[in-house]
Every structure is written in structure tokens, then in C-alpha cells.
Amino acid sequence: MTDDIxxxxxxxxxxxxxxxxxxxxxxxxxMFFINNxxxxxxxxxxKTVTLGFNVPQTGAYADEGADELRAYKLAVKHINGEGDGGxxxxxxxxxxxxxxxxxxxxxxxxxxxxxxxxxxxxxxxRMIEKDGALMITGGSSSGVAIAVQSLCxxxxxxxxxxxxHSNDTTGKxxxxxxxxxxxxxxxxxAALGPVLEKEFGKDRTAYHLTAxxxxxxxxxGSIKKYTEALxxxxxxxxxxxLGAGDFSQYITPVLNSGADVLVLNHYGKDMVxxxxxxxxxxxxxxxxxxxxxxxxxxxxxxxxxQGAGENIKGIFGSTNWNWxxxxxxxxxxxxxxxxxxxNPPSQAAHTCYVQTLLYADACQRxxxxxxxxxxxxxxxxxxxxxxxxxxxxxxxxxxxxxxxLVVRGNQNPSxxxxxxxxxxxxxxxxxxxxxxxxxxxxxxxxAS
Amino acid sequence: MDSILIQILNGLDKGGAYALIALGLxxxxxxxxxxxxxxxxxxxxxxxxxxxxxxxxxxxKKVKDESITFFDAYKETPYLEIWWGDTGAMIIDxxxxxxxLVAIPVxxxxxxxxxxxxxxxxxxxxxxxxxxxxFGLAIIIQEIIKANYGANPIPTPAPDIVAGSASIGAALGLxxxxxxxxxxxxxxxxxxxxxxAVFAFLKYTTFGMVVRAGMHDxxxxxxxxxxxxxxxxxxxxxxxxxxxxxxxxYTPILPPDYHMGMDFLVLSFVVVVVGGMGSLGGAxxxxxxxxxxxxxxxxxxxxxxxxxxxxxxxxxVAVIVLLVRPRGLMGKD
Numbered sequence: 001m002t003d004d005i006x007x008x009x010x011x012x013x014x015x016x017x018x019x020x021x022x023x024x025x026x027x028x029x030x031m032f033f034i035n036n037x038x039x040x041x042x043x044x045x046x047k048t049v050t051l052g053f054n055v056p057q058t059g060a061y062a063d064e065g066a067d068e069l070r071a072y073k074l075a076v077k078h079i080n081g082e083g084d085g086g087x088x089x090x091x092x093x094x095x096x097x098x099x100x101x102x103x104x105x106x107x108x109x110x111x112x113x114x115x116x117x118x119x120x121x122x123x124x125x126r127m128i129e130k131d132g133a134l135m136i137t138g139g140s141s142s143g144v145a146i147a148v149q150s151l152c153x154x155x156x157x158x159x160x161x162x163x164x165h166s167n168d169t170t171g172k173x174x175x176x177x178x179x180x181x182x183x184x185x186x187x188x189x190a191a192l193g194p195v196l197e198k199e200f201g202k203d204r205t206a207y208h209l210t211a212x213x214x215x216x217x218x219x220x221g222s223i224k225k226y227t228e229a230l231x232x233x234x235x236x237x238x239x240x241x242l243g244a245g246d247f248s249q250y251i252t253p254v255l256n257s258g259a260d261v262l263v264l265n266h267y268g269k270d271m272v273x274x275x276x277x278x279x280x281x282x283x284x285x286x287x288x289x290x291x292x293x294x295x296x297x298x299x300x301x302x303x304x305x306q307g308a309g310e311n312i313k314g315i316f317g318s319t320n321w322n323w324x325x326x327x328x329x330x331x332x333x334x335x336x337x338x339x340x341x342x343n344p345p346s347q348a349a350h351t352c353y354v355q356t357l358l359y360a361d362a363c364q365r366x367x368x369x370x371x372x373x374x375x376x377x378x379x380x381x382x383x384x385x386x387x388x389x390x391x392x393x394x395x396x397x398x399x400x401x402x403x404x405l406v407v408r409g410n411q412n413p414s415x416x417x418x419x420x421x422x423x424x425x426x427x428x429x430x431x432x433x434x435x436x437x438x439x440x441x442x443x444x445x446x447a448s
Numbered sequence: 449m450d451s452i453l454i455q456i457l458n459g460l461d462k463g464g465a466y467a468l469i470a471l472g473l474x475x476x477x478x479x480x481x482x483x484x485x486x487x488x489x490x491x492x493x494x495x496x497x498x499x500x501x502x503x504x505x506x507x508x509k510k511v512k513d514e515s516i517t518f519f520d521a522y523k524e525t526p527y528l529e530i531w532w533g534d535t536g537a538m539i540i541d542x543x544x545x546x547x548x549l550v551a552i553p554v555x556x557x558x559x560x561x562x563x564x565x566x567x568x569x570x571x572x573x574x575x576x577x578x579x580x581x582x583f584g585l586a587i588i589i590q591e592i593i594k595a596n597y598g599a600n601p602i603p604t605p606a607p608d609i610v611a612g613s614a615s616i617g618a619a620l621g622l623x624x625x626x627x628x629x630x631x632x633x634x635x636x637x638x639x640x641x642x643x644x645a646v647f648a649f650l651k652y653t654t655f656g657m658v659v660r661a662g663m664h665d666x667x668x669x670x671x672x673x674x675x676x677x678x679x680x681x682x683x684x685x686x687x688x689x690x691x692x693x694x695x696x697x698y699t700p701i702l703p704p705d706y707h708m709g710m711d712f713l714v715l716s717f718v719v720v721v722v723g724g725m726g727s728l729g730g731a732x733x734x735x736x737x738x739x740x741x742x743x744x745x746x747x748x749x750x751x752x753x754x755x756x757x758x759x760x761x762x763x764x765v766a767v768i769v770l771l772v773r774p775r776g777l778m779g780k781d
Contacts, residue, residue, distance in 0.1 A: 057599070058599035058600065062599065062600045063600070236748050238748065238751075241759070245601070245702045245703075245708075246462070246701060246702050248458050248461075248462075248632070248701075249458055249462070249742065249743050249746035249758065250746060252451075252454045252455060252458045252743070252746075253451065253455075253746065253747050253748050255450070255451070255454055255625065255627075256450050256451045256454070256625065257748075269600075269601060269703075272603075273702075273703070277629075280611070280612070280613060280629040280631070280632075281613060281627065281628070281629060282612070282613040282627040282629075285613075286625070307603065331518070334518050334519075335518050335519060337519075338516070338518050338519025338520075338521065339519045339520070342519070342520065342521055342522060343521070344518070414515055415513060415515035415516055415521075416513060416515075416516075416521070416523060417516065417521070418515075
């Protein structure tokens with residue numbers, strides 16, 4: 001014991017001196033002399049950086065997923081300097097030059113979320129751990145987006161959300177590593193409310209059919225909030241399983257419920273099926289309470305309109321973006337996308353394309369792929385030329401604020417793709433809300 | 449009153465599908481003693497006969513869409529419409545009814561091939577072997593369909609003439625508000641007709657008598673010089689046709705995808721268990737009964753008392769029947 005103390009005392013004195021010198025040298029040396037200084041997850045070592053595109057290739061939202069993937073591939077082409085450059089020519093400010101990012105070419109890996117949270121997390125985990133993905137993006141379901149965003153926060157990898165519309169993504173479940181360009185249900189409600197009042201009046205009784213997961217609940221809540229504020233009553237709000245296929249058992253109770261508006265809080269194929277079946281059950285031909293029965297689809301997309309065919313005509317909803325917009329950014333993107341794939345892009349494709357460019361541009365501005373530096377560049381970033389007018393990535397919740405579109409199924413389409421008529425471009429100030437309203441905590445960046 | 453009638457109709461059209469699949473399952477189990485887990489795949493294959501027929505009828509020529517100026521876009525115009533105009537369009541519109549005619553020989557052939565090519569070798573093997581091989585077969589069929597048609601549901605609409613709703617309230621003197629989609633009424637009528645035809649075939653034909661006798665006592669019928677094995681192979685083919693037709697006709701109600709058979713198979717097994725294993729009448733009765741119960745469980749008045757009951761009602765009934773009457777509603781000890 002005495003020897004131990006003696007030994008400890010001797011070594012301690014010498015060790016202390018050595019350690020002090022070593023510490024002084026180390027702390028005064030530039031950080032890049034030290035191996036793995038500023039190391040972060042999947043820091044690129046070669047001439048390429050890998051991005052992970054995690055989209056639903058099967059399941060209720062597979063059509064959106066396929067279009068998202070097309071948009072991601074196009075964005076990679078444009079970033080690497082192939083094709084006509086698309087929105088690289090219109091977004092301002094922009095540091096990308098069409099020669100990759102920070103001197104490296106962009107590569108990608110893909111995964112199938114199957115529109116299921118567990119499958120999406122496994123796929124994202126695989127892309128981070130095995131494929132070395134530096135950033136994950138995608139999702140056509142808020143349940144999936146929230147699950148993957150949480151995984152990315154744990155992994156220290158940036159998540160650029162694709163199509164996710166639930167308030168929770170940038171509300172109670174927001175994360176420091178997660179960013180959303182797409183609008184949310186609060187904005188849909190704020191944009192749609194005045195239009196619904198103008199078209200259908202204040203004395204209406206609504207019946208909601210709601211997809212039973214975070215997005216459906218969020219949209220139901222937002223639409224109820226804004227329609228009840230108009231004076232509408234809510235007869236019932238019924239939850240339906242995601243991917244139910246046959247909604248007849250949920251539609252039949254609507255027929256004699258006394259409601260005169262059916263709000264379909266469904267998306268993708270679920271919406272196509274529920275709307276088609278609602279029309280088959282004669283809802284659009286009904287008169288209730290002395291008024292024409294109406295159907296509202298708060299979140300609309302051209303792909304859904306395509307699937308629903310004639311049934312969608314005249315139905316109101318909101319959308320993040322539509323290919324018919326005339327601004328330079330939208331037109332540049334539609335031209336590139338159309339030339340590549342023979343179809344105009346959907347709103348899902350648009351948001352995914354813009355997210356990829358915004359991420360790449362933030363890396364270029366930061367001069368590094370270090371997530372903390374990239375996050376700092378994205379927070380509060382103000383830009384224009386991406387199709388929605390002047391846009392801000394709000395630092396407090398990582399939600400983009402921009403104009404929102406209220407649309408109606410086109411009664412007289414001028415082409416096979418002209419399925420949505422833009423009724424109103426609702427200005428940003430009408431749909432903006434304080435970040436504190438939706439709660440949540442961003443958390444912190446894992447500084448290296 | 450209207451609400452109750454609508455729920456009953458809704459339950460009956462769902463029940464029609466359950467009953468048709470369960471009927472085939474019971475026929476195969478009753479005759480061959482095989483619990484066929486590939487039976488749902490036959491339902492799915494029937495639905496894809498409809499998709500295939502529509503795909504063939506809509507083989508198209510690409511024509512440049514001049515209304516799009518941003519990029520080169522193309523419209524697809526089916527050759528049938530180019531060649532025959534409105535007549536061609538009408539043929540495409542009737543793709544699902546035409547598919548029924550195609551589905552009968554195709555499903556019969558698939559059923560016979562399945563039985564002769566694989567299942568006959570497992571008659572004398574244990575239940576576990578039979579379940580494994582038929583379940584494996586179902587997965588193989590599923591994956592073949594997925595590889596050829598993709599994983600997503602494919603819309604296959606009913607003919608325009610029956611795309612809307614029938615005013616059954618006005619017809620029955622119950623008020624104009626009672627309407628029901630034409631195709632669902634047609635599906636209900638179709639299921640009842642097919643079920644009636646199968647029962648009549650088994651009851652009033654010599655072949656049916658052999659099958660029924662064989663279901664009771666296969667050995668004795670064999671000793672009388674009847675080729676029971678051949679008869680039962682044909683029964684397997686008939687079961688495949690019934691399941692296939694159920695799937696073909698179901699496509700306008702639910703756009704088919706490769707997994708739809710598995711979704712229905714689980715429900716249909718519950719139907720067979722509730723009805724009583726081997727009881728044809730039990731399978732049909734349980735199919736309609738569970739369809740109606742599921743429909744009523746979806747009413748808001750019911751769900752306000754027991755939330756979520758619509759999702760579990762079928763399984764709840766199965767548990768109760770197995771506890772109270774393990775042989776099923778119409779099964780024999």
C-alpha cells in the first residue's frame with residue numbers, strides 16, 4: 001500500500017509535467033493536425049458524397065414515392081452539372097456551381113420505406129451504417145418522417161423531410177437535425193378556411209374520415225379548428241386504418257348522418273379509393289339540410305387527381321405547389337423534369353428536389369459537410385426562385401414559410417395533366433404562426 | 449331504418465367475397481383433407497386475370513400531346529379505339545365482365561395444375577407439411593405477380609353504365625336517400641348466384657353426389673369402383689374457379705395488388721372456423737354473418753360504446769365460437 005502511494009506520488013509528479021506539456025502543445029496546434037478533428041458521421045473520404053433517398057416504393061403512398069425518387073435523381077444530375085441545371089438557374093442566393101458540392105460529386109443510395117415507420121427506420125439505418133449516407137431525405141408519410149427524423153437525430157445525420165404534412169414533424173416532434181420544406185396542416189387549415197366559407201357558407205355540418213396516424217390526426221385537428229371557427233359543426237370524426245382499400249363500411253354511416261360536408265383526411269391511394277367510393281355511394285348527388293352535399297380533400301396532389309379521374313372535378317383542397325405555376329423556378333423545374341420523364345412533377349417531387357438543392361447549397365456555403373455547420377447555414381436561410389415565392393427556413397422550428405395554394409379539381413382541363421385549378425395563392429403572412437404554438441424542442445447539435 | 453338497410457347491404461357484399469373464398473377452402477378441405485393456404489392466392493390470381501385482360505385491351509399507340517409545350521409529352525390511345533372508335537372504347541369499358549369469361553378456363557387450368565403438379569403429393573403427409581407447402585406456394589405466386597405487375601394496386605373500373613348508384617330506396621318505397629353502388633349490388637347478386645350454382649351442382653348432379661359421398665366416406669365410394677381421386681381433382685379446379693371469379697369481380701371494388709389474397713385468406717380462414725371446418729353451408733352462412741357484423745361494428749353508434757370494435761369484431765366472434773362451440777356454427781363432431 002505504501003509502495004503504491006509512493007509509486008503513485010512519483011509518477012504523478014512526472015506524469016503531471018509530461019501531461020501539461022503535451023496538453024499545451026496539443027491545445028496550441030491547429031485542429032486539422034489532429035486525426036479525426038471535427039469528425040462527424042460518414043465524413044466523406046473519397047471524391048463523392050453519398051445521399052440516402054428513402055421513399056415509399058410500395059404501399060398507399062407509392063405513386064408519390066416513385067415521383068420523389070425521380071426528382072431526387074434529377075437534383076443529383078443538376079448538382080453534378082448534368083442536364084439543363086433546372087432550379088440551379090433560378091434559386092437565389094445560391095452557391096452551387098453545377099460541379100458537385102465542396103469539390104465532390106454527389107452519389108446516392110435508395111431505400112423503400114414501404115409507407116411503414118419500422119421499415120423506413122431500418123432502411124435509413126442501413127443507408128447510414130452500411131452505405132455511408134451523409135444525409136437522409138424522403139418519406140411520403142408523416143409517421144415515417146417523424147420516425148426517421150428521430151433516428152437521424154440520434155445518429156447525428158441531417159434529415160431533409162420529403163412529403164410530410166403533419167404539424168408534429170416541425171412541432172412537437174421537431175429535431176435539430178430535421179428540416180421541412182413542405183407545408184403543414186395548420187397552414188392548410190389557415191389557407192382553406194376562408195375559401196370554404198366563401199364557397200359553402202358558415203352553416204355547414206362536417207363529417208371527417210381520417211387516416212389513423214399522426215398526419216390524419218393533425219389534419220383533422222387543423223381543419224376542425226378553422227372550420228369550427230367559421231361556424232361549421234363537426235358531426236363526427238371517424239378514424240380509418242391506413243391502406244384500408246375498401247372504405248365502404250366507413251362511408252355508409254355518412255349517408256344518413258345529417259352531415260352536408262365530407263372531409264377526407266386521406267392521402268395517396270387511400271384518398272383515391274375513399275373519394276371514388278364516396279362518389280359511388282352517391283354523396284356528390286345528395287342534398288342534405290337543403291344544401292348540395294360537398295366533399296373536401298384538404299391535402300391535394302396532381303397524382304391523386306389523376307387516380308381519382310372524373311370524381312375529383314370541383315373538389316377543393318390545398319397543395320404545396322403545382323406544376324402550372326408561372327414563376328421562373330417552377331417553369332425551369334417543370335421543363336427539366338418533363339424532358340427527363342415525360343410528365344410534369346408532382347408536389348412531392350417538387351419538395352424533394354428543392355430539399356436536395358437546399359441541403360447541397362448549405363454544404364457549399366458552409367464549406368464542409370459537418371452537420372452542425374450545415375444546420376447553422378440552413379437555419380434562418382432566406383431564398384427565392386424555388387417555386388413558392390420568397391421563402392424562409394425558420395430557425396426556431398426548421399419549418400419553411402412561404403405561400404400556399406388553394407386548388408380545385410379542374411372542371412375543364414386543357415391537357416391530360418391540367419387537373420388542378422389554382423383558386424388562390426395564399427400569402428405567407430396568412431398561414432404563418434408562432435413557433436411556440438406547436439410545441440416541441442429542437443434539441444442540440446452534436447458538436448464535434 | 450335507411451342506415452340499418454345500408455349496413456346490411458354493405459355487410460352482404462363484403463360477406464359475399466368472404467363466403468366465396470371460404471366455400472372453396474371448405475370444398476378442398478372437405479374432399480381432399482388439405483388446408484390450402486394458397487387459396488387466397490387463387491382469389492388474387494382471379495383479380496389479376498381482370499388486370500391482364502384490361503392491359504391487353506388497352507395496348508396503345510403513343511401520340512404526341514400538342515397541348516403540352518414545356519416538354520415532349522405523349523398521350524396513349526388504345527389501338528381498339530383507333531381501329532373501332534366507340535365500339536373499341538366500349539369493349540375496353542367492359543373489360544371486367546369480359547374477364548369473367550377468360551377467368552373460368554384460366555382458373556380451372558391453374559387449379560388442376562396446382563393439384564396435379566404439387567398438392568397431390570402431400571395428401572398422405574402431415575398437416576404441418578401441407579400447411580408449409582401451400583403457404584410457400586402462395587408466397588411464390590405472390591412474388592411472381594409482384595415481379596410482373598409491380599407492388600401497387602392497379603385500378604380496374606367497372607363499366608360506366610354501372611359506375612353510379614342504384615336508388616333502391618325509391619324502388620322499395622323507402623325514400624330517395626337510400627342508394628347503393630350498382631357494382632356492389634351486382635357483386636352480391638353474383639356471389640349468391642355462384643354459391644347457388646355450386647350447391648346445385650353438388651346436390652343435383654351425379655358428379656356432385658360422388659363428391660358428397662366421398663366427403664363422407666372416401667374409402668367406401670372408392671370400393672364401389674368410383675375414381676374418387678379424379679373427382680376430387682376436379683373439385684380442386686372448381687374451388688379455384690370460384691375463388692378466381694370472386695377475385696375477378698372484386699377488382700372494381702378494390703384495386704388489386706399482389707398481397708390482396710393474403711389479406712382475404714386470413715379472414716376466410718376465420719370464416720371457415722366460425723362456420724365449421726368442412727361445412728359448406730357453415731362457410732357461406734358465416735361469410736355473410738361476419739360481413740354484416742363487421743359492417744354494423746363500423747357504425748358510429750356502436751364504436752362510441754366500444755371504440756375500435758370494427759377492427760376486431762371478426763376475431764372476437766371467432767374466439768367466442770371456439771370457446772362456446774369449438775366445432776363451429778354448423779360443423780359436426
